[in-house]
Each structure stands twice: as C-alpha cells, then as structure tokens.
Amino acid sequence: MAELGSPGLGYAKPFLPLGNLLRTGYLVRADSVGGLAERIGIDSSVLEETISNYNTHAQRGEDPEFGKGKDLYCHYLGDPGNSYNPNVAPLDKGPYYAVWMYAGDIGNFAGIRTDEHARVLRTDSSVIPGLFAVGNDMASVFRGSYPGGGSLIGPAMTFGFTAARCLAKQEGN
Ligand SMILES: Cc1cc2nc3c(=O)[nH]c(=O)nc-3n(C[C@H](O)[C@H](O)[C@H](O)COP(=O)(O)OP(=O)(O)OC[C@H]3O[C@@H](n4cnc5c(N)ncnc54)[C@H](O)[C@@H]3O)c2cc1C
Known part of the structure; x- marks a missing residue:
C-alpha cells in the first residue's frame, strides 16, 4: 500500500492515467487507510496500526521491519526527491492505493558451477x-x-x- 508517488506502484505509473487499472481492480483506491482496508477486506484497525508504526520510522527514512532502501540498487528505483531515503517516506496523505502482490521467481543466483566457457x-x-x-x-x-x-x-x-x-x-x- 502506498500513495501513488513519483515511483508509481507496481504496473501503475504516476505519469499514466489510472482509470483502467482502477476499473479492472488491479489498483484499489480510498481516501483513508481505514477505507482502503474495508475495500480490500482486511481489518481496518490492524492496517491503521501497521501504517502508523511504519510512519513513525519513515519520518527518519527508516524501515526496521523490512529494511527497505538499504542498497544502491533500491535507491536507483526510488524517489530521489525524498531526502532521507529514496525508498521510504511516510504514508500520511490520501488517496491511498492497494495492489495485490503475488510471489513469483525471476531468476536464480545459485546453480551449476561452470568455467568461463560455460x-x-x-x-x-x-x-x-x-x-x-x-x-x-x-x-x-x-x-x-x-x-x-x-x-x-x-x-x-x-x-x-x-x-x-x-x-x-x-x-x-
Ligand atoms: C517478470 C520478469 C521480469 C524480468 N526482468 C528482467 C530484467 O529486466 N532484466 C534481466 O536481466 N532479467 C529479467 N528477468 C529474468 C530473466 O528473464 C530470466 O532470468 C531469464 O530469461 C532466464 O533465462 P533462461 O534461458 O535460463 O530460462 P527461460 O527464459 O525460462 O528459458 C527456459 C526455456 O525452456 C523451456 N522449457 C522448460 N522445460 C522444457 C522442456 N522439458 N523441454 C523443452 N523446453 C523446456 C521453457 O519453455 C523456456 O522457453 C525477468 C523475469 C521475469 C519473470
């Protein structure tokens, strides 16, 4: 969940219209955190507490729970306008958006050992x-x-x- 800031959210880009993504249900939008929780069918008090805890640390650009923004590659994909940490900013201004996340694999770091000729x-x-x-x-x-x-x-x-x-x-x- 995030405000749709300059990096966008998943497939949603801040410089493209969101209408189709909202109509198809890829993105869910609400004016408040509690309202968003209701729309995606989760406990609103839990989501509000989660966001409140997150915001406490995010004001300093920290994310002790998931460690976002700890390496240069993440910074490159983030929002350089956020001076504390390009990947962490408080979520304190609506509208709020949710996107469903599905686990998948894109690659592999381990594998069969080879020489320089493969x-x-x-x-x-x-x-x-x-x-x-x-x-x-x-x-x-x-x-x-x-x-x-x-x-x-x-x-x-x-x-x-x-x-x-x-x-x-x-x-x-
Ligand atoms: C959404 C997504 C985004 C990605 N973005 C990037 C990116 O931006 N940059 C980047 O570097 N990498 C990216 N990757 C990772 C990259 O695409 C993969 O790591 C790479 O394609 C793997 O190549 P491969 O040849 O090992 O395997 P694959 O491309 O998976 O090729 C394996 C092939 O073998 C075939 N096959 C499987 N079983 C059999 C069988 N029994 N008989 C015959 N054929 C079979 C499969 O159909 C497939 O065609 C991305 C991956 C995903 C999923």
Missing part, C-alpha cells in the same frame, strides 16, 4: 566434456547480488554465446 565443472573443478549450463541453470557470475537491470539476461546471453562458440570450436567449425 562448461559444467565437477566438484574437483575438472570439466565434464560436452555439458554446458547457461541462464538460470548456471551459478550466477554475480555470486548472489543483483548489481542492476539486465543482471540475469545479460549473463544468459553472454554465456550462451560463449558456450556456442566453444561448441563450434570443438566441432571444428
């Missing part, structure tokens, strides 16, 4: 001939961090190319 390695680091891994099957070159947009597709394409080149050389092409 050849799969055994535990003793020797190459398994003829076996390659790229994309989400391959252990990420970024070793568990996400330095920026393209951190999954970029290596997938690069090591796919490298693997194909290595294969072509093996075939004598």
Whole structure:
C-alpha cells in the first residue's frame, strides 16, 4: 500500500492515467487507510496500526521491519526527491492505493558451477566434456547480488554465446 508517488506502484505509473487499472481492480483506491482496508477486506484497525508504526520510522527514512532502501540498487528505483531515503517516506496523505502482490521467481543466483566457457565443472573443478549450463541453470557470475537491470539476461546471453562458440570450436567449425 502506498500513495501513488513519483515511483508509481507496481504496473501503475504516476505519469499514466489510472482509470483502467482502477476499473479492472488491479489498483484499489480510498481516501483513508481505514477505507482502503474495508475495500480490500482486511481489518481496518490492524492496517491503521501497521501504517502508523511504519510512519513513525519513515519520518527518519527508516524501515526496521523490512529494511527497505538499504542498497544502491533500491535507491536507483526510488524517489530521489525524498531526502532521507529514496525508498521510504511516510504514508500520511490520501488517496491511498492497494495492489495485490503475488510471489513469483525471476531468476536464480545459485546453480551449476561452470568455467568461463560455460562448461559444467565437477566438484574437483575438472570439466565434464560436452555439458554446458547457461541462464538460470548456471551459478550466477554475480555470486548472489543483483548489481542492476539486465543482471540475469545479460549473463544468459553472454554465456550462451560463449558456450556456442566453444561448441563450434570443438566441432571444428
Ligand atoms: C517478470 C520478469 C521480469 C524480468 N526482468 C528482467 C530484467 O529486466 N532484466 C534481466 O536481466 N532479467 C529479467 N528477468 C529474468 C530473466 O528473464 C530470466 O532470468 C531469464 O530469461 C532466464 O533465462 P533462461 O534461458 O535460463 O530460462 P527461460 O527464459 O525460462 O528459458 C527456459 C526455456 O525452456 C523451456 N522449457 C522448460 N522445460 C522444457 C522442456 N522439458 N523441454 C523443452 N523446453 C523446456 C521453457 O519453455 C523456456 O522457453 C525477468 C523475469 C521475469 C519473470
């Protein structure tokens, strides 16, 4: 839940009309926190208390519950106009919006160990001939961090190319 500030909310962008998203139910809007809770069918006193606690810390740009805004990548996606923390600001002005969130996966940091040619390695680091891994099957070159947009597709394409080149050389092409 958030005010629809400059970063937007999910698919909703602050510079695009919201009418269709409200009509389809993607976004739910109300003038007060309690009103929003009623519209999405949750206990209004719990939501009001949650927002009140959040706001207490957000005034200092802190989010002790979820730790939002602790890394540079998050800051890049946030609102630079918020001087304390681009990702954390008090929710104290209506209208308020809710969006349904669904868990999903976009990528993988762990995976099969390979060398620089995307050849799969055994535990003793020797190459398994003829076996390659790229994309989400391959252990990420970024070793568990996400330095920026393209951190999954970029290596997938690069090591796919490298693997194909290595294969072509093996075939004598
Ligand atoms: C919503 C979303 C947004 C994303 N945004 C970004 C982004 O901005 N930047 C970025 O870098 N990454 C992004 N990603 C992540 C990136 O798209 C994936 O990490 C990447 O596409 C994985 O590539 P892959 O080839 O390993 O797997 P996939 O692209 O999943 O390819 C696997 C293919 O194998 C096929 N397949 C599965 N089982 C079989 C079978 N038994 N037989 C034959 N075929 C089979 C599947 O149909 C699929 O086509 C995003 C992902 C999502 C979901």
